[in-house]
Amino acid sequence: MSLLLRLARSGYLSNKRVLVYERSPKNLNDRTWCFWEKGEGFFEEVVHHSWDTVGFYSNEFSSDLTLAPYRYKMIRGIDFYRHCMGVLEQYPQVEFRYEEVGATEVIQRLAPVVFNSIYDPSQKDPRATHLLQHFKGRVIETAEDFFDPAQATLMDFRVDQGYGTTFAYVLPLTRRKALVEYTLFTERLLSNAEYDRGLDEYMDRFMKIGPHQVIEEEFGVIPMTGQSFPFYRNGMYQLGTAGGQTKASSGYTFQFIQKRSDLIARALIEGRSLYQLPSDSSRFLFYDRVLLEVLAKGLWPGDRVFARLFARNPVQRVFAFLDNETSLMDELKLISSLPKLPFMQAAGRVLAPR
Ligand SMILES: Cc1cc2nc3c(=O)[nH]c(=O)nc-3n(C[C@H](O)[C@H](O)[C@H](O)COP(=O)(O)OP(=O)(O)OC[C@H]3O[C@@H](n4cnc5c(N)ncnc54)[C@H](O)[C@@H]3O)c2cc1C
Numbered sequence: 001m002s003l004l005l006r007l008a009r010s011g012y013l014s015n016k017r018v019l020v021y022e023r024s025p026k027n028l029n030d031r032t033w034c035f036w037e038k039g040e041g042f043f044e045e046v047v048h049h050s051w052d053t054v055g056f057y058s059n060e061f062s063s064d065l066t067l068a069p070y071r072y073k074m075i076r077g078i079d080f081y082r083h084c085m086g087v088l089e090q091y092p093q094v095e096f097r098y099e100e101v102g103a104t105e106v107i108q109r110l111a112p113v114v115f116n117s118i119y120d121p122s123q124k125d126p127r128a129t130h131l132l133q134h135f136k137g138r139v140i141e142t143a144e145d146f147f148d149p150a151q152a153t154l155m156d157f158r159v160d161q162g163y164g165t166t167f168a169y170v171l172p173l174t175r176r177k178a179l180v181e182y183t184l185f186t187e188r189l190l191s192n193a194e195y196d197r198g199l200d201e202y203m204d205r206f207m208k209i210g211p212h213q214v215i216e217e218e219f220g221v222i223p224m225t226g227q228s229f230p231f232y233r234n235g236m237y238q239l240g241t242a243g244g245q246t247k248a249s250s251g252y253t254f255q256f257i258q259k260r261s262d263l264i265a266r267a268l269i270e271g272r273s274l275y276q277l278p279s280d281s282s283r284f285l286f287y288d289r290v291l292l293e294v295l296a297k298g299l300w301p302g303d304r305v306f307a308r309l310f311a312r313n314p315v316q317r318v319f320a321f322l323d324n325e326t327s328l329m330d331e332l333k334l335i336s337s338l339p340k341l342p343f344m345q346a347a348g349r350v351l352a353p354r
Contacts, residue, residue, distance in 0.1 A: 001084040006265035018094045021101045029078035033254040036070040036319050046079040051152040058157035061311035116236040128227035129296045133251035136195035137181035139216040147172035157303035165302025168202040222251040226289035248288035284324040289350045299342035312337035
């Protein structure tokens with residue numbers, strides 16, 4: 001959708017036909033995207049809420065962080081899907097077919113250029129490190145005013161770290177309504193009862209929330225993997241998570257998809273070959289692999305890694321780093337805020353032939 005909308009709006013589709021395969025119409029609010037951004041983005045009109053201050057909490061370091069020039073933004077899945085479909089309805093050359101795609105060869109015979117957004121977890125590279133980011137969230141409503149809609153909680157690591165790297169976050173939408181999420185970076189998923197226990201404990205102990213109602217629930221799993229995702233594979237250009245746009249060490253994807261869609265759209269519009277698109281920076285892939293290795297092998301606790309990063313660097317530097325947008329000088333500052341031994345151990349493992 002991010003790519004197609006850019007192509008549609010540029011006029012590129014005027015003499016083209018596009019066929020989109022999708023399982024079924026996207027009419028559910030099946031996810032909520034959050035990301036930070038400077039200024040206005042391509043999907044600004046569907047931003048549901050944004051915050052200019054966020055809280056970071058852990059046993060080692062806690063602070064309110066002023067984000068300017070960034071804002072932390074939220075887009076609800078359903079608003080995004082409706083907006084995209086609303087725009088695309090004006091383009092008769094875009095056709096939607098609602099069916100499950102199986103054999104990719106069939107699709108490839110249909111069109112000269114094929115983009116694929118289907119992530120196939122069975123194609124896991126056994127040599128790479130893999131974790132899962134998994135989370136359960138609740139949109140809750142309180143009977144009395146309780147939240148400050150101007151400030152979100154980005155990460156709260158004060159929760160029990162017994163399963164591995166675990167944090168909660170709170171995204172207030174009004175004085176009485178917020179999304180509360182319980183998130184883990186671990187190898188295995190939990191049972192539903194365990195997510196519920198984590199959420200209940202966080203809301204009782206740290207938020208000290210009174211009577212409230214649960215309006216919606218969300219559950220999600222995002223792969224965090226150090227493996228390489230070639231842009232062109234099986235005769236198709238790979239997009240989104242399937243194209244390696246999920247940041248291995250954080251799970252953030254939305255903004256990487258936007259940046260990649262911009263690059264692809266511009267190349268197509270200008271008549272340049274997609275083979276020449278710059279691939280994702282190998283320097284940042286290396287940092288991601290090292291951090292993932294530290295977390296996956298428990299070389300240093302994840303809550304302390306993030307606490308160090310936020311305690312010893314301005315939040316803007318951390319955000320730029322997580323966006324793969326820092327200079328080498330900034331990266332040296334970030335690296336020097338972390339403990340040397342576990343990270344060197346992890347770097348050694350990442351660099352060792354597997
Ligand atoms: C619940 C949830 C919350 C997330 N929150 C954030 C967040 O806050 N910030 C962030 O940056 N990232 C977040 N992510 C990660 C990432 O941004 C999203 O997963 C994002 O939607 C990935 O985009 P995509 O195009 O790769 O895949 P998708 O958006 O999942 O699109 C793939 C599409 O392919 C369709 N499809 C799959 N298989 C088939 C098939 N066989 N036949 C036909 N159609 C098929 C699916 O129905 C789907 O519509 C979240 C992910 C989840 C699951």
